[in-house]
Amino acid sequence: MSQQNNRTRSAQTFRSARWFAPDDLRSFGHRSRAMQMGYSADDWKGKPVIGIINTWSDINPCHTHFKQRVDDVKRGVLQAGGFPIELPALSLAEQFVKPTTMLYRNMLAMDAEELIRCHPVDGVVLMGGCDKTTPGLLLGATSAGVPAIYIPAGPMLRGNWHGKILGSGSDAWKYWDDRRAGLISDKDWTEIEGGIARSHGTCMTMGTASTMTAIAETLGMTLPGASSIPAPDSNHVRMSAESGRRIVEMVWEDLVPNKIQTHQAFENAIMVAMAMGCSTNAIIHLIAQARRAGCNIGLDDFDRYSRIIPVIANVRPSGDEYLMEDFYYAGGLPALMSRLKDHLHLDAMTVTGKTLGENIADAQVYNDDVIRPLDNPIYAEGALAVLRGNLAPDGCVIKPSACPAHLHQHTGPALVFDDYPSMKAVIDRDDLEVTADHVLVLRNAGPQGGPGMPEWGMLPMPKKLLKQGVRDMLRLSDARMSGTSYGACVLHISPESYVGGPLALIKTGDMITVDVPNRTIRVEISDQEMQKRREAWTPPERRFERGYGWMFSQHIEQANEGCDFDFLRTEFGKPVGEPDI
Numbered sequence: 001m002s003q004q005n006n007r008t009r010s011a012q013t014f015r016s017a018r019w020f021a022p023d024d025l026r027s028f029g030h031r032s033r034a035m036q037m038g039y040s041a042d043d044w045k046g047k048p049v050i051g052i053i054n055t056w057s058d059i060n061p062c063h064t065h066f067k068q069r070v071d072d073v074k075r076g077v078l079q080a081g082g083f084p085i086e087l088p089a090l091s092l093a094e095q096f097v098k099p100t101t102m103l104y105r106n107m108l109a110m111d112a113e114e115l116i117r118c119h120p121v122d123g124v125v126l127m128g129g130c131d132k133t134t135p136g137l138l139l140g141a142t143s144a145g146v147p148a149i150y151i152p153a154g155p156m157l158r159g160n161w162h163g164k165i166l167g168s169g170s171d172a173w174k175y176w177d178d179r180r181a182g183l184i185s186d187k188d189w190t191e192i193e194g195g196i197a198r199s200h201g202t203c204m205t206m207g208t209a210s211t212m213t214a215i216a217e218t219l220g221m222t223l224p225g226a227s228s229i230p231a232p233d234s235n236h237v238r239m240s241a242e243s244g245r246r247i248v249e250m251v252w253e254d255l256v257p258n259k260i261q262t263h264q265a266f267e268n269a270i271m272v273a274m275a276m277g278c279s280t281n282a283i284i285h286l287i288a289q290a291r292r293a294g295c296n297i298g299l300d301d302f303d304r305y306s307r308i309i310p311v312i313a314n315v316r317p318s319g320d321e322y323l324m325e326d327f328y329y330a331g332g333l334p335a336l337m338s339r340l341k342d343h344l345h346l347d348a349m350t351v352t353g354k355t356l357g358e359n360i361a362d363a364q365v366y367n368d369d370v371i372r373p374l375d376n377p378i379y380a381e382g383a384l385a386v387l388r389g390n391l392a393p394d395g396c397v398i399k400p401s402a403c404p405a406h407l408h409q410h411t412g413p414a415l416v417f418d419d420y421p422s423m424k425a426v427i428d429r430d431d432l433e434v435t436a437d438h439v440l441v442l443r444n445a446g447p448q449g450g451p452g453m454p455e456w457g458m459l460p461m462p463k464k465l466l467k468q469g470v471r472d473m474l475r476l477s478d479a480r481m482s483g484t485s486y487g488a489c490v491l492h493i494s495p496e497s498y499v500g501g502p503l504a505l506i507k508t509g510d511m512i513t514v515d516v517p518n519r520t521i522r523v524e525i526s527d528q529e530m531q532k533r534r535e536a537w538t539p540p541e542r543r544f545e546r547g548y549g550w551m552f553s554q555h556i557e558q559a560n561e562g563c564d565f566d567f568l569r570t571e572f573g574k575p576v577g578e579p580d581i
């Protein structure tokens with residue numbers, strides 16, 4: 001059971017007391033309607049009301065177990081003397097939501113923030129894990145400001161096909177290329193379909209889900225070790241109940257996100273992301289989240305730490321062999337953080353009420369090949385590099401650890417596609433004029449152009465080149481890329497082409513130079529030529545005339561700013577305050 005010795009406030013100060021305590025007609029309504037559900041004053045009087053924001057749905061395979069886990073959370077809340085109420089939120093299943101979950105991350109953020117604000121809750125348990133659900137929930141809870149603890153869904157078990165280990169995403173791309181090259185049969189392909197995702201839980205490669213849940217833990221928003229526990233493991237059940245117990249104490253202690261999510265905590269998160277070989281999506285989400293917490297974190301912070309922190313998690317796709325299940329058995333995230341002790345800000349506060357340093361004091365690595373020592377990394381520099389130049393004045397991103405070294409410095413002619421459908425229509429043609437030296441360019445795939453910045457950044461390799469045995473080439477876009485993808489893909493080019501960034505102005509045949517060691521990206525045309533083309537450019541027609549899409553296109557920020565809505569920024573206006581009751 002949780003400790004009860006840090007209580008700093010009385011029950012009269014709870015938000016929920018504004019609903020339940022007064023002797024007036026409105027509170028009569030709240031109490032009588034709670035009693036309608038079978039509760040009595042014993043359930044709520046003097047107790048923290050805990051909202052459990054659950055992103056379960058019938059079409060989210062990563063969160064299937066949340067239907068049961070929510071009962072474990074409630075058990076924990078009740079044990080610690082709280083009153084649990086489940087509040088369903090937008091589910092955002094990465095594989096099913098079209099055109100891309102990124103279009104709706106901010107909608108979940110608003111959902112979570114307003115669910116908290118409008119209900120009588122004193123603290124929240126956030127249940128998420130599939131890619132955008134972690135940042136969505138944390139963005140909302142950060143702005144709402146009540147005590148919050150995060151429960152990561154946990155990675156699924158390793159995939160299996162013919163005794164071979166399969167990793168989410170990464171092996172789908174790999175075997176798809178094999179199938180297009182005629183190396184595996186249709187029967188093989190169907191068997192792979194049935195073997196690659198064989199338990200509930202999030203993708204078990206170092207994709208966006210594992211990256212973002214590790215970041216949530218590093219920030220101090222989960223119980224220690226929570227993010228690495230495989231979803232079907234009974235430790236995950238116990239972690240869920242313990243999170244329920246702990247949030248009740250956090251309310252008594254008034255341990256709000258702003259006491260945890262400090263500038264130092266965000267620096268810790270960046271360092272751990274680098275050591276994990278993180279998904280490039282982490283950059284966008286962390287920038288948005290830091291800004292919500294009032295911390296100024298930008299692309300340069302990522303580049304700075306990427307030069308200091310090596311990739312030591314030997315997990316696919318940066319690593320070549322292991323998956324999250326192996327990472328857990330090797331000691332999980334606390335073990336990885338123990339390797340970074342000399343770099344991390346160990347006095348950062350966490351949901352335990354203890355510092356990060358205290359939480360990881362006893363952590364040990366049980367397998368040096370999975371969690372490497374710093375002097376034997378899988379990649380000496382960090383996972384990400386930020387490039388700038390006349391093609392990306394506000395920056396762009398590449399994951400050098402997931403692409404071959406010979407493409408880290410490359411000059412070649414552009415082969416430009418105006419949008420995804422036109423690329424898809426020709427990329428497999430035998431007469432496509434393309435060589436391994438070409439640079440594939442996709443535009444109109446950014447926050448506005450996609451819309452929602454889809455994960456199109458790993459442009460398919462032209463079939464013609466695959467047949468020649470070419471497996472990678474330089475590819476540029478203003479899109480994102482799945483964390484489970486790999487290859488020499490330059491992403492998040494800002495400003496995006498749809499709003500007139502230089503990407504909109506380049507032509508097939510222009511020479512493009514990418515230089516990762518020197519962090520530059522250039523199109524070899526003169527400033528005068530660029531200006532001439534800019535004057536001739538006409539902006540595309542707006543896509544949305546009504547609804548959420550219209551709001552999105554009016555307010556979405558660029559990738560280097562975190563793709564938040566401008567009006568959700570903390571400094572946008574006066575604090576929202578509490579609702580009238």
Ligand code: FES
Pocket residue numbers: 062093094095129130131168201202203207209
């Ligand atoms: Fe949900 Fe990958 S599809 S985490």
Ligand code: MG
Pocket residue numbers: 094131203207208209482483484
């Ligand atoms: Mg993903």
